[in-house]
Amino acid sequence: MFDKRLRLIGVLLLFSMLLPKSAAGAGCDDPLGCVEVGPNEPIVIGAMLVVSGAVSYLGEDSLGGVELALLRRGEELLGRELELVLEDSLCTAEGGQAAAQRLAADEAIVGVIGSSCSSAAQGAIPIISGAGMVMIAPSNTSPSLTNDNIDAGGSHLPGYFRTSHNGLMEGMRNAEFAMDILDAAAIATVHDGDPYTEGLARVVADTFADLGGDVVFEGAVNKGDTDMASILTEIAVSEPDVIYLPLFEPEVNFFAAQMQHIAGLEDVDIIGGGAAFVAGFPENTGEAAIGLYVSGPKVSGEAYDELLAAWDEEYGGTPPSGYHAHAYDAANILLDAVATAAVEADDGVLLIGRSAIREALAATENYPGLTGNLTCQEESPFAGDCATGTALAMFVITEAEVYDDNWPPPIAWNFETEPDDQAGD
Amino acid sequence: MFKWRTDDFSWVDFTIDVLRVIIVLGVVIGAWNTLSSGRISLAQWVNLFAAGLSQGSIYALIALGYTLVYGILLMINFAHGEVFMAGAFSTVFLAEALNRTGFLNAQPLLAILLMIAFAGLVSMSVAILLERIAYRPLRGSPRLVPLITAIGASFFLQYTFRGLYGSGFKAYPGVNALQGAIEIGGISIPVVQVFVFCAAIFLMLCLYWLVERTRVGKAMRAVSENKEVARLMGIDIDWVIMFTFGVGGFLAGSAGVINGLFRPQGVNFYMGFIPGIKAFTAAVLGGIGNIPGAMLGGLFLGVIEAIGPNLVLAGLGIPGANQLKDVIAFTMLVLVLIFRPQGILGERLSETKA
Numbered sequence: 001m002f003d004k005r006l007r008l009i010g011v012l013l014l015f016s017m018l019l020p021k022s023a024a025g026a027g028c029d030d031p032l033g034c035v036e037v038g039p040n041e042p043i044v045i046g047a048m049l050v051v052s053g054a055v056s057y058l059g060e061d062s063l064g065g066v067e068l069a070l071l072r073r074g075e076e077l078l079g080r081e082l083e084l085v086l087e088d089s090l091c092t093a094e095g096g097q098a099a100a101q102r103l104a105a106d107e108a109i110v111g112v113i114g115s116s117c118s119s120a121a122q123g124a125i126p127i128i129s130g131a132g133m134v135m136i137a138p139s140n141t142s143p144s145l146t147n148d149n150i151d152a153g154g155s156h157l158p159g160y161f162r163t164s165h166n167g168l169m170e171g172m173r174n175a176e177f178a179m180d181i182l183d184a185a186a187i188a189t190v191h192d193g194d195p196y197t198e199g200l201a202r203v204v205a206d207t208f209a210d211l212g213g214d215v216v217f218e219g220a221v222n223k224g225d226t227d228m229a230s231i232l233t234e235i236a237v238s239e240p241d242v243i244y245l246p247l248f249e250p251e252v253n254f255f256a257a258q259m260q261h262i263a264g265l266e267d268v269d270i271i272g273g274g275a276a277f278v279a280g281f282p283e284n285t286g287e288a289a290i291g292l293y294v295s296g297p298k299v300s301g302e303a304y305d306e307l308l309a310a311w312d313e314e315y316g317g318t319p320p321s322g323y324h325a326h327a328y329d330a331a332n333i334l335l336d337a338v339a340t341a342a343v344e345a346d347d348g349v350l351l352i353g354r355s356a357i358r359e360a361l362a363a364t365e366n367y368p369g370l371t372g373n374l375t376c377q378e379e380s381p382f383a384g385d386c387a388t389g390t391a392l393a394m395f396v397i398t399e400a401e402v403y404d405d406n407w408p409p410p411i412a413w414n415f416e417t418e419p420d421d422q423a424g425d
Numbered sequence: 426m427f428k429w430r431t432d433d434f435s436w437v438d439f440t441i442d443v444l445r446v447i448i449v450l451g452v453v454i455g456a457w458n459t460l461s462s463g464r465i466s467l468a469q470w471v472n473l474f475a476a477g478l479s480q481g482s483i484y485a486l487i488a489l490g491y492t493l494v495y496g497i498l499l500m501i502n503f504a505h506g507e508v509f510m511a512g513a514f515s516t517v518f519l520a521e522a523l524n525r526t527g528f529l530n531a532q533p534l535l536a537i538l539l540m541i542a543f544a545g546l547v548s549m550s551v552a553i554l555l556e557r558i559a560y561r562p563l564r565g566s567p568r569l570v571p572l573i574t575a576i577g578a579s580f581f582l583q584y585t586f587r588g589l590y591g592s593g594f595k596a597y598p599g600v601n602a603l604q605g606a607i608e609i610g611g612i613s614i615p616v617v618q619v620f621v622f623c624a625a626i627f628l629m630l631c632l633y634w635l636v637e638r639t640r641v642g643k644a645m646r647a648v649s650e651n652k653e654v655a656r657l658m659g660i661d662i663d664w665v666i667m668f669t670f671g672v673g674g675f676l677a678g679s680a681g682v683i684n685g686l687f688r689p690q691g692v693n694f695y696m697g698f699i700p701g702i703k704a705f706t707a708a709v710l711g712g713i714g715n716i717p718g719a720m721l722g723g724l725f726l727g728v729i730e731a732i733g734p735n736l737v738l739a740g741l742g743i744p745g746a747n748q749l750k751d752v753i754a755f756t757m758l759v760l761v762l763i764f765r766p767q768g769i770l771g772e773r774l775s776e777t778k779a
Contacts, residue, residue, distance in 0.1 A: 052584070052587075053695060054693065054695045056587075056592040057592055057593050057594075060592060193748065219745060219747055219748070220745050220747065220748040221747060221748060222748055222750065222751055224698070224699040225750065226480075226688045226691060226699075226700075227476060227477075227480050227688070227730065227731065229472065229473055229476040229477075229731060230473060230730075230731055230732070230734050230735055230747050230750065231734075231747035233465060233469050233472070233473060233735060234734075234735060234739070234746075234747060236469070237464050237465060237469075249594050249691070250594050250690050250691030250693070250696075253594070253596070253690035253691060254688060254690050254691060257688075257689070257690055261472070261606075261615055262472075263468070263469070263472075280593050280594055280595075283596065284594050284595065284596035284689075284690050284691075285596070285690060286596065286598075286599055286689065286690075287599070320592075320593055
């Protein structure tokens with residue numbers, strides 16, 4: 001009996017000596033641990049995008065960009081097959097939290113592309129960062145996400161990067177556009193409570209006030225509102241020269257279309273944010289969209305044309321929103337970081353250190369992406385921002401976008417130039 | 426009115442009465458502050474009221490579907506918002522085709538009737554299939570079972586239509602005959618709002634005539650009163666229930682087209698969710714199971730949503746008053762449930778029906 005117990009303890013001891021070695025990985029000295037990829041196993045990438053609900057077009061757009069980036073590499077990296085695991089992060093903090101928990105539980109995932117929305121990122125960042133993973137956002141832009149000052153509302157944590165521009169860059173340029181090019185003296189801002197729209201409205205209002213303008217109305221609508229008569233009446237009473245409206249579809253369509261029926265707002269300009277930079281927006285809004293300004297991603301060049309051709313071949317038609325190129329770049333810098341961080345052990349197992357991936361991403365400098373030369377920054381309020389903000393412009397909707405399916409619209413102001421250079425053009 | 430003054434003092438009654446006084450004072454003070462400030466002109470108030478009536482008439486049309494089904498089966502069909510979406514989303518393609526051929530603007534009345542008929546048929550088919558496949562097998566089971574099934578059916582329909590037509594937004598084309606405004610005493614009201622209100626009232630009157638003046642309406646009322654006795658009188662209960670779902674579906678589909686003419690944007694698979702919830706609120710406000718109640722509840726909710734934020738909340742100095750529009754709608758629901766649980770026009774239900 002005693003012998004049997006001794007033998008059992010001996011076997012357990014032997015296993016206990018073997019177990020830690022296989023769990024932590026032989027030869028892995030990364031402080032955050034390593035992802036082990038066996039010789040015949042795939043390298044797994046996570047995606048955390050909005051694929052259901054009213055703004056699912058945003059997730060579809062980014063998912064296409066990621067898939068095309070994988071396809072361009074023959075769906076292989078370092079001799080391993082590339083596998084994509086998709087989770088729906090919705091466009092809410094709860095959705096982001098749930099998606100991040102599912103992805104963080106999968107130890108095979110080397111990094112995550114996402115989230116689509118800033119609200120989802122707020123829920124996801126603590127979980128992804130806590131798991132030692134990285135997430136690269138292709139379309140969220142809230143300034144709070146790259147600000148690590150919690151007292152100032154910041155929510156940045158290590159491991160969060162993004163290829164989309166920071167709302168600070170977009171908001172400040174939008175306010176300059178309103179003041180210097182549209183000659184506006186009074187502005188009204190409207191958001192929908194989402195961190196993205198609220199953040200942009202805040203930056204525009206603050207910048208406009210700093211430039212000497214008057215912020216005459218700061219209000220909000222609810223997601224899902226269809227009747228805007230009440231808020232439009234309130235805005236008309238405050239007599240603005242321009243309305244800043246960073247809302248998503250369909251609220252932005254309802255707002256622009258119903259504005260026509262409100263006395264006092266006939267000559268007021270509207271500036272929309274990147275959320276309205278969707279090919280369907282002018283067509284769905286109709287005549288009311290003509291003359292409306294929308295700031296959004298400006299991507300061009302031969303490589304981008306090739307991406308659009310690949311999109312047409314793979315999915316048919318054109319991408320549903322403007323962030324597919326950012327998602328394409330996000331996937332590419334992640335895959336390059338994985339390739340840099342990976343070390344092949346003697347037994348053919350790839351060891352990919354989690355902090356090594358973070359370091360490789362943070363070291364990204366002048367990466368020639370479709371959206372410009374990407375350099376990932378480390379200092380708050382731009383911690384994790386890899387976009388330079390140059391792939392942005394102010395567009396103006398014309399009849400061609402409303403009636404002839406033209407997209408993208410003509411550029412009213414290129415953000416790379418100073419307002420003074422273009423005022424009066 | 427003030428029960429707490431009598432000998433049998435009750436803290437509950439006292440609290441409710443205090444709540445009544447606070448609410449009435451809040452409304453009066455808010456409205457007084459707003460009106461005395463003169464910030465919003467009479468023309469703007471009339472415009473808000475007209476827009477609220479139009480929006481409310483769409484809520485009312487959808488609410489009728491909830492109330493009809495509740496009246497006959499005592500169940501809340503939470504998938505009814507999706508029945509509305511099915512008609513509206515399917516017909517946007519017909520509307521685009523009619524616009525491309527020029528028929529929509531050459532024969533606007535005929536084209537709108539065609540669209541309403543098509544949307545009505547689509548929604549009617551969806552509602553009947555829903556009853557036949559999802560609800561009928563569960564008839565007689567505890568009331569929570571069909572309720573949960575309805576929520577599941579709602580998601581099923583949303584994502585089925587997303588699969589069919591995609592996740593992007595579509596918009597109804599503009600109808601030239603409905604552009605412009607009618608001038609009355611210096612106040613202009615958009616033609617489309619007048620059309621929406623009249624069309625909705627006409628459909629509601631048709632329904633009232635169907636239920637009150639026809640044989641099938643009598644059968645519906647009989648089934649609503651007592652299914653077993655109605656069966657003994659030779660009424661085919663299954664057929665009457667299916668017919669009721671069909672009528673509710675037709676009204677929801679029609680509401681989809683009327684909504685498309687009024688608010689052309691935002692047509693997608695998700696568009697039925699919020700109007701569905703609002704219409705349910707309207708049905709409860711009016712007194713669920715009561716047809717004129719659903720109509721009145723819808724109109725009341727539409728108007729309160731339109732003028733409430735500017736009239737009461739802004740007057741009380743509450744910031745972001747417009748974002749609290751839904752708060753007003755659902756607060757109205759809570760208040761009605763507290764002070765008049767049977768709804769504005771509803772009757773107190775007996776234990777078996779409640």
